[in-house]
Amino acid sequence: xxxxxxxxxxxxxxxxxxxxxxxxxxxxxxxxxxxxxxxxxxxxxxxxxxxxxxxxxxxxxxxxxxxxxxxxxxxxxxxxxxxxxxxxxxxxxxxxxxxxxxxxxxxxxxxxxxxxxxxxxxxxxxxxxxxxxxxxxxxxxxxxxxxxxxxxxxxxxxxxxxxxxxxxxxxxxxxxxxxxxxxxxxxxxxxxxxxxxxxxxxxxxxxxxxxxxxxxxxxxxxxxxxxxxxxxxxxxxxxxxxxxxxxxxxxxxxxxxxxxxxxxxxxxxxxxxxxxxxxxxxxxxxxxxxxxxxxxxxxxxxxxxxxxxxxxxxxxxxxxxxxxxxxxxxxxxxxxxxxxxxxxxxxxxxxxxxxxxxxxxxxxxxxxxxxxxxxxxxxxxxxxxxxxxxxxxxxxxxxxxxxxxxxxxxxxxxxxxxxxxxxxxxxxxxxxxxxxxxxxxxx
Amino acid sequence: xxxxxxxxxxxxxxxxxxxxxxxxxxxxxxxxxxxxxxxxxxxxxxxxxxxxxxxxxxxxxxxxxxxxxxxxxxxxxxxxxxxxxxxxxxxxxxxxxxxxxxxxxxxxxxxxxxxxxxxxxxxxxxxxxxxxxxxxxxxxxxxxxxxxxxxxxxxxxxxxxxxxxxxxxxxxxxxxxxxxxxxxxxxxxxxxxxxxxxxxxxxxxxxxxxxxxxxxxxxxxxxxxxxxxxxxxxxxxxxxxxxxxxxxxxxxxxxxxxxxxxxxxxxxxxxxxxxxxxxxxxxxxxxxxxxxxxxxxxxxxxxxxxxxxxxxxxxxxxxxxxxxxxxxxxxxxxxxxxxxxxxxxxxxxxxxxxxxxxxxxxxxxxxxxxxxxxxxxxxxxxxxxxxxxxxxxxxxxxxxxxxxxxxxxxxxxxxxxxxxxxxxxxxxxxxxxxxxxxxxxxxxxxxxxxxxxxxxxxxxxxxxxxxxxxx
Numbered sequence: 001x002x003x004x005x006x007x008x009x010x011x012x013x014x015x016x017x018x019x020x021x022x023x024x025x026x027x028x029x030x031x032x033x034x035x036x037x038x039x040x041x042x043x044x045x046x047x048x049x050x051x052x053x054x055x056x057x058x059x060x061x062x063x064x065x066x067x068x069x070x071x072x073x074x075x076x077x078x079x080x081x082x083x084x085x086x087x088x089x090x091x092x093x094x095x096x097x098x099x100x101x102x103x104x105x106x107x108x109x110x111x112x113x114x115x116x117x118x119x120x121x122x123x124x125x126x127x128x129x130x131x132x133x134x135x136x137x138x139x140x141x142x143x144x145x146x147x148x149x150x151x152x153x154x155x156x157x158x159x160x161x162x163x164x165x166x167x168x169x170x171x172x173x174x175x176x177x178x179x180x181x182x183x184x185x186x187x188x189x190x191x192x193x194x195x196x197x198x199x200x201x202x203x204x205x206x207x208x209x210x211x212x213x214x215x216x217x218x219x220x221x222x223x224x225x226x227x228x229x230x231x232x233x234x235x236x237x238x239x240x241x242x243x244x245x246x247x248x249x250x251x252x253x254x255x256x257x258x259x260x261x262x263x264x265x266x267x268x269x270x271x272x273x274x275x276x277x278x279x280x281x282x283x284x285x286x287x288x289x290x291x292x293x294x295x296x297x298x299x300x301x302x303x304x305x306x307x308x309x310x311x312x313x314x315x316x317x318x319x320x321x322x323x324x325x326x327x328x329x330x331x332x333x334x335x336x337x338x339x340x341x342x343x344x345x346x347x348x349x350x351x352x353x354x355x356x357x358x359x360x361x362x363x364x365x366x367x368x369x370x371x372x373x374x375x376x377x378x379x380x381x382x383x384x385x386x387x388x389x390x391x392x393x394x395x396x397x398x399x400x401x402x403x404x405x406x407x408x409x410x411x412x413x414x415x416x417x418x419x420x421x422x423x424x425x426x427x428x429x430x431x432x433x434x435x436x437x438x439x440x441x442x443x
Numbered sequence: 444x445x446x447x448x449x450x451x452x453x454x455x456x457x458x459x460x461x462x463x464x465x466x467x468x469x470x471x472x473x474x475x476x477x478x479x480x481x482x483x484x485x486x487x488x489x490x491x492x493x494x495x496x497x498x499x500x501x502x503x504x505x506x507x508x509x510x511x512x513x514x515x516x517x518x519x520x521x522x523x524x525x526x527x528x529x530x531x532x533x534x535x536x537x538x539x540x541x542x543x544x545x546x547x548x549x550x551x552x553x554x555x556x557x558x559x560x561x562x563x564x565x566x567x568x569x570x571x572x573x574x575x576x577x578x579x580x581x582x583x584x585x586x587x588x589x590x591x592x593x594x595x596x597x598x599x600x601x602x603x604x605x606x607x608x609x610x611x612x613x614x615x616x617x618x619x620x621x622x623x624x625x626x627x628x629x630x631x632x633x634x635x636x637x638x639x640x641x642x643x644x645x646x647x648x649x650x651x652x653x654x655x656x657x658x659x660x661x662x663x664x665x666x667x668x669x670x671x672x673x674x675x676x677x678x679x680x681x682x683x684x685x686x687x688x689x690x691x692x693x694x695x696x697x698x699x700x701x702x703x704x705x706x707x708x709x710x711x712x713x714x715x716x717x718x719x720x721x722x723x724x725x726x727x728x729x730x731x732x733x734x735x736x737x738x739x740x741x742x743x744x745x746x747x748x749x750x751x752x753x754x755x756x757x758x759x760x761x762x763x764x765x766x767x768x769x770x771x772x773x774x775x776x777x778x779x780x781x782x783x784x785x786x787x788x789x790x791x792x793x794x795x796x797x798x799x800x801x802x803x804x805x806x807x808x809x810x811x812x813x814x815x816x817x818x819x820x821x822x823x824x825x826x827x828x829x830x831x832x833x834x835x836x837x838x839x840x841x842x843x844x845x846x847x848x849x850x851x852x853x854x855x856x857x858x859x860x861x862x863x864x865x866x867x868x869x870x871x872x873x874x875x876x877x878x879x880x881x882x883x884x885x886x887x888x889x890x891x892x893x894x895x896x897x898x899x900x901x902x903x904x905x906x907x908x909x910x911x912x913x914x
Contacts, residue, residue, distance in 0.1 A: 299602060311912070
């Protein structure tokens with residue numbers, strides 16, 4: 001049901017329109033008014049008591065206090081509930097993995113394959129993996145989906161998806177190129193960061209050569225260390241047509257990534273991970289580069305995270321960095337619903353002397369409009385401001401609180417099933433003992 | 444030595460030596476021999492932990508979760524000389540000369556206990572040189588002891604204290620092996636040595652593992668076990684040897700004669716057969732747990748807890764009948780095949796069936812918020828209609844793990860005479876917005892959110908960027 005947005009070139013447009021004919025968008029033509037709930041817009045503004053959210057044709061028309069219910073609208077009573085935009089997972093491997101350690105079900109990385117930057121996650125996304133259904137029921141409606149790096153620093157192109165119960169998951173294909181430039185990048189590039197940065201420059205220089213009609217990779221296949229497909233995939237990166245999402249953690253690496261724009265000025269950088277971001281928060285803010293950060297890293301689990309602290313996001317926010325929560329290498333295939341818990345923890349930090357937290361309003365934005373902003377799609381997703389896609393969750397309580405859960409989830413204005421395999425197991429084993437027949441007959 | 448033994452001298456002591464005073468194994472009783480019996484020092488790496496001491500303190504006007512399922516509103520918790528002195532309602536007498544803390548709007552729990560941690564043996568930074576949690580050279584390594592590989596400078600200990608209110612924790616060997624080795628229980632106090640963290644007189648644990656890990660690690664080397672059948676075969680063969688070993692020693696203890704040759708690994712299994720060592724069995728699937736229950740009966744031991752038991756909800760009745768605890772995550776699932784059926788209602792269904800429920804971490808991050816993990820599990824249970832109190836959920840992190848670790852007579856609940864392991868929370872610990880405000884270990888205040896000088900910094904972090912930060 002997703003609307004496919006701004007693909008990056010004419011070929012992509014053709015591909016997408018072909019796909020659209022295969023998957024006719026479900027009709028969400030009616031007008032829906034969700035009334036009486038505590039409405040969270042998701043853009044960092046304060047919740048609105050007893051607000052109304054109006055959706056028409058799958059999009060938000062209005063949300064807030066004093067919004068009139070249009071004539072003929074289907075009215076959903078949300079009194080006593082919270083009404084929020086759907087949560088946006090800022091970094092995930094949703095749809096790529098059913099069981100992480102079962103190789104046949106894990107499409108996150110082609111570690112023994114030939115390709116790198118040209119890898120496009122789209123054909124690997126299975127909207128019917130159980131983690132999508134489970135996370136949908138927990139209020140996640142959109143996600144950044146990144147491939148994991150193969151034997152190269154270039155992981156390939158990630159997508160933005162919705163978590164709707166249909167086969168049309170991709171909101172924006174080839175939304176970004178994902179690159180490892182920290183400790184993981186060093187290892188992929190043969191063992192040093194210097195080599196990783198060289199591999200990066202090599203890739204982009206080859207891409208420029210290819211784009212400008214120079215002979216490039218085709219003439220010198222053994223010198224280029226990059227095949228034609230991979231070099232071609234880096235052309236929109238070097239031209240700034242798609243985002244370059246870079247995983248880095250330590251402060252010095254962050255600064256080195258920011259400096260890449262001296263040589264490649266069109267790069268549209270997004271940083272992910274960024275555990276030591278607070279040490280160079282002013283520089284990140286000055287560079288205007290958005291950050292999708294791990295929220296609660298506070299251990300030197302690697303040397304590149306020596307200065308990790310839960311105050312990282314709060315301090316970056318105070319410095320003016322555009323910051324969202326992402327769960328890189330942290331339950332990123334199955335438990336994206338930890339993101340509201342993480343956001344709640346950042347609120348809790350406000351009461352810890354010496355720590356830097358976020359206000360509730362800011363914290364919620366890091367899991368709704370924040371990722372959308374970082375990915376450049378906040379005009380369409382991530383909040384309940386007019387014109388956004390109708391991704392709405394109705395909760396039985398404060399969405400950041402541990403005891404809360406969604407009671408209804410809509411994506412593009414279409415109400416979604418909350419049922420999933422876990423719920424079926426729960427219902428079957430509510431009473432563990434067998435009944436008149438074996439458990440296999442309870443379904 | 445008196446019997447002309449060839450066994451290593453250091454490993455053998457003769458009854459009567461001063462340092463066998465703590466040996467638990469009976470010696471010489473009923474014997475007719477006039478010669479002295481060989482015995483072993485059962486405690487060769489003894490705890491040197493000494494409480495740091497602190498002011499007699501009373502917290503009043505506070506909501507108390509006592510760890511055993513009790514809740515007192517507007518209550519008082521009073522501790523002195525490192526022990527809980529009194530816990531009760533607003534009328535609980537408070538001596539005049541003690542430190543009084545107003546707990547209005549705040550909550551007190553016993554110190555949080557993590558029954559499953561690898562802090563110290565898989566410490567931060569997680570470099571290969573630090574990876575000391577699995578002796579991956581043989582599937583049966585009952586001879587190794589986790590305490591010989593605990594690095595006290597792991598920064599994770601201080602995070603667990605400050606953010607999670609952890610005051611006691613069990614460090615286990617990993618799960619690569621069927622018999623992983625002995626665990627050690629620690630007080631969460633910064634120290635120079637493992638011994639200075641060691642929980643005095645806590646029983647040892649024995650780590651066992653079911654399922655995928657042992658068969659994968661060794662099967663991939665074309666070595667037994669390469670299947671769940673192999674897992675059981677090797678388990679049973681090992682237990683059979685342990686039973687024989689124990690019988691030889693029992694006979695020697697009765698009749699004297701030449702003592703059996705000592706086997707360090709079988710010593711541990713003998714201790715488990717005698718009930719002196721608690722068995723902690725990593726096991727995910729319900730069907731495998733049921734087989735382990737029978738294997739334990741076959742060889743005459745008991746399982747204290749199944750760890751990572753993501754499918755306990757399917758056999759909660761069986762676990763209740765056998766008195767076995769389940770130590771579980773709130774909601775981990777899908778990371779490996781045997782975790783595929785994990786559901787977030789697992790803990791609640793176990794609790795509702797009347798079986799012993801524990802929330803554990805196995806994780807350097809989640810150990811910092813076990814209270815939050817319990818809160819999620821509680822919420823999921825209530826949503827399916829189970830009536831589980833807040834105070835019961837707190838028992839999942841306090842009394843129940845203490846019981847499975849064999850230390851519930853000393854910690855795990857706020858009862859007079861027990862260790863003053865206490866956390867003062869700035870809000871209900873089952874809320875995401877709560878954090879520990881103060882943490883006491885044996886009455887010593889080792890963390891105070893309001894006092895940066897009560898924030899431990901490990902050697903590793905000293906002088907690094909962010910050293911001494913709030914973290």
